[in-house]
Amino acid sequence: TTMATTTTTPTAANTTTATTAPTSTTTAFPTTMTTAASSTSTIASSSTTTTVALTTTTAPATTAATASPQEGQMNLTFSLTDAFNPALSNSTSQDFKDLSVKVKGKIDPFFKKTYAGFSRSRVVRFWAGSTGVEMDMIFNSPVSVPSATVAQSDLRAAASQFNISIIPGSINAIKLISGGAPNTSVCLPALLLALSVLYLFTMEYLG
Secondary structure (H helix, E strand, O other): OHHHHHHHHHHHHHHHHHHHHHHHHHHHHHHHHHHHHHHHHHHHHHHHHHHHHHOOOOOOOOOOOOOOOOOEEEEEEEEEEOOOOHHHOOOOHHHHHHHHHHHHHHHHHHHHHHHOOOOEEEEEEEEHHHEEEEEEEEEEEEHHOOHHHHHHHHHHHHHOOOOOOOOHHEEEEEEEEOOOOOOOHHHHHHHHHHHHHHHHHHHHHOO
């Protein structure tokens, strides 16, 4: 009776231990492999899209209008009633560009309508004292440039039409010859007359 009881007990213990251990080892592999592949694939695709989106900006070029030796030129200055904005001292500022476009948009059409030889203009500068404006008015040839007196008078008479608050009495014009030098030929007759009068007066006084 004692030997039968001893043989039955070890058989039950062996069966339970061998079956449980392999099941726990097999489950761990698929879970780890699937997660790693999904994560890597998503990051690579997002990175590529961002790189393509960040591309190219081009700055526009600007051209200043200057007179050639074959063209004529008039220098024009006037003042606006507007308070001066310090940003207008910088010709690259947006305020300078905006006011230049506004001023040219009013002055250029008047010159084209009034003077047949007018070609184009450029704003040279703005200065403080309300807001002062200096412009170069370019003509097709020196002979097509009106006299400074005529241009000044025409502009003062039309100032109220420009809708940019020009002070009429501040308008001044100087006719230039090629190269930008003032045209002094209009002063020569007056100079000769003055010299003649001075000569006659001197001769009368000495005689």
